[in-house]
Amino acid sequence: xxxxxxxxxxxxxxxxxxxxxxxxxxxxxxxxxxxxxxxxxxxxxxxxxxxxxxxxxxxxxxxxxxxxxxxxxxxxxxxxxxxxxxxxxxxxxxxxxxxxxxxxxxxxxxxxxxxxxxxxxxxxxxxxxxx
Numbered sequence: 001x002x003x004x005x006x007x008x009x010x011x012x013x014x015x016x017x018x019x020x021x022x023x024x025x026x027x028x029x030x031x032x033x034x035x036x037x038x039x040x041x042x043x044x045x046x047x048x049x050x051x052x053x054x055x056x057x058x059x060x061x062x063x064x065x066x067x068x069x070x071x072x073x074x075x076x077x078x079x080x081x082x083x084x085x086x087x088x089x090x091x092x093x094x095x096x097x098x099x100x101x102x103x104x105x106x107x108x109x110x111x112x113x114x115x116x117x118x119x120x121x122x123x124x125x126x127x128x129x130x131x
Contacts, residue, residue, distance in 0.1 A: 002027060003126045004046055005055035006074060006112065014112040016057050016076050018049065019121040025096040028116065029089065031061045036085050039063045042077065054130050065108055077108040092116070 002024040008014050020028065031043040042060040051057060058075040060066075063085075066077050080088045091103045100119030107114050 001123065002045070002049035003052065003121065003123070004049035004057055004059060005052035005126075005129070006057035006076075007055055010115075016059055016107060016112050016114045017117060017121065018045065018059065018114065019117040019126070020095070021118065022096050024049075025092055025116075025118060028061075029092050029096075032080060032085065032088060032092070035061045035063050035080065036082060039082075042066070045078070050126065052126060052129055059114070076112060076114070078105055078114055079108050 001021050003019045004017070006014075006016050010017065018028070027048050028045070031045060031048065035041060035043045039062075042062040045059040045061055046057065049059075056074055059078060060075070061078045061080065063079070063081055065079050088105070095101055095103060095116060095118045098118060102115050102117040102120060105114040105116065
C-alpha cells in the first residue's frame with residue numbers, strides 16, 4: 001500500500017509524504033529499477049499510490065532532471081542518478097525491514113522534501129485527512 005500527498009509545513013517543512021508498507025516499498029524499488037533501466041522514462045509514482053484528494057501531489061521517479069520551466073504545479077521529481085541508485089536502494093531496503101521509520105530525499109524543483117515513511121501513517125490516518 002502506498003499513500004501520497006503534498007503538505008505545507010509538515011513537521012516544519014513543506015513535504016511530499018509517501019507512506020508505505022513493505023509491499024509499497026517493493027513497488028517503489030520496482031519503480032526505481034524501471035527508471036534506471038529506461039533513463040528517458042519518468043516513472044509516475046502517483047499512478048501506483050493512493051493520492052490524498054485534499055493534498056494532491058504528482059511524483060515522478062527519474063534518473064534525469066526535468067527541463068526547467070516544464071514542471072507544473074504540484075508536480076515533483078525524485079531524481080536518482082545511476083550513481084546514487086545503490087544508495088537509494090539501500091535506504092529503501094532498510095525501510096522495508098523496520099516496523100516504523102522514514103527517510104528524506106531531495107526533490108526537483110526543490111520546493112519540498114520527499115519523506116518516504118513506513119509504519120508511521122496508516123490508512124486510517126490518511127482517511128481522516130479527507131473527512
